[in-house]
Amino acid sequence: MRSKNPDRRSTAWSSRARAEARSNRKPSTCISSVRALLMDRRIGIFGLCVVLIQFANAAMLPLVGQVLSQGNDHSAPLYMSACIITAQLVMMPVAAWAGRACTVHGRKWVLMIGFSVLPIRGVLYTLTGDPIALIAIEILDGVGAGIFGVAAVLVVADLTGGTGRFNLTNGAIGTAISLGASLSHVVSGLIVHHLGYDAAFLALSAVASIALGCLWIAMPETSDTRRHGEGRSRAGHR
Missing domain, CATH: 1.20.5 (Single alpha-helices involved in coiled-coils or other helix-helix interfaces)
Structure with missing residues (x-):
């Protein structure tokens, strides 16, 4: 015992x-x-791109709503609803396409398409005040949102594959989105107050162009399949 x-x-x-x-x-x-x-330098670069693109994007639709409400107080809610519905209807098929395109062409180039529509969208807002035209421009919003929603998750998955840090990194990117969006509303409101709507749209377009340049120059391709394909093609040329 x-x-x-x-x-x-x-x-x-x-x-x-x-x-x-x-x-x-x-x-x-x-x-x-x-x-x-x-x-991780790649996550830092991608986080910076996300902050910049959300800074450029978040305030655009509210500013369009304010433009539509000028002299059309009764019709403004209808126009805003049309803007949102238009973007959502476009976003669904674009998101389906983006998933396939990211697999074939890599994440970076698909993301660049999504980023590039934003400066175009901001400039187009300054060229017209017609409600129907402004609603039509929201097609570009759906294109950008559909691509970003799919490609951003794939980039995070690529950068954290096998590390067990997907949720942590995805949360950090979500924080970057919120940070960019909150700054967008504050800064664009100040610009509208002092310089007007066109200046605000152009300023947001300029930030979107900076985000596109940062993505193009500093962000590497994260897809293993794409990187290996590029490596084989370079070896073949040699």
Whole structure:
């Protein structure tokens, strides 16, 4: 009987030690995950692109609503609803296309298409005040939103594959989206107050152009299939 007690005690102590070791590893694992996220240059570049493109995009539709409400207070809600519905109807087929295109052509070039429609959209808003034309321009909003919604998730999945940091990185990108959107409303409101709507649209278009340039110059392709294909083609040329 006495010989069994030490074994039980040693087993209990070893189980307790393993549990304490696991609990002690959790904070260090979280810290190392955050550190790895902050040290990854590709995630930092993509986060910057996301902040810039959301800064350029978030305030455009509310500004269009304000333009439509000038002198048309009763019709403004109808026009705004039409703008939103138009963008949503376009976004669905574009998102389906974007998923296939990202697989074939890579994430970067598909994202560049989505980014490039935003400066065009902002400039077009300054060229007309016709409600029907403004609603038609929202087609570009659907194109950009459909592409970004699909490609951004794929980029995050590429950058975090096998690391267990997908949720953390996706949350960080969501924070970048919120940061860009909140700054967009504040800054565009100040520009409208001092310089007018056209100046605000042009300023947002300029920021969208900067986001496109940052994506083109600094952001690498994240798709393994695409990168390997480019590597094989370069080797063939040599």
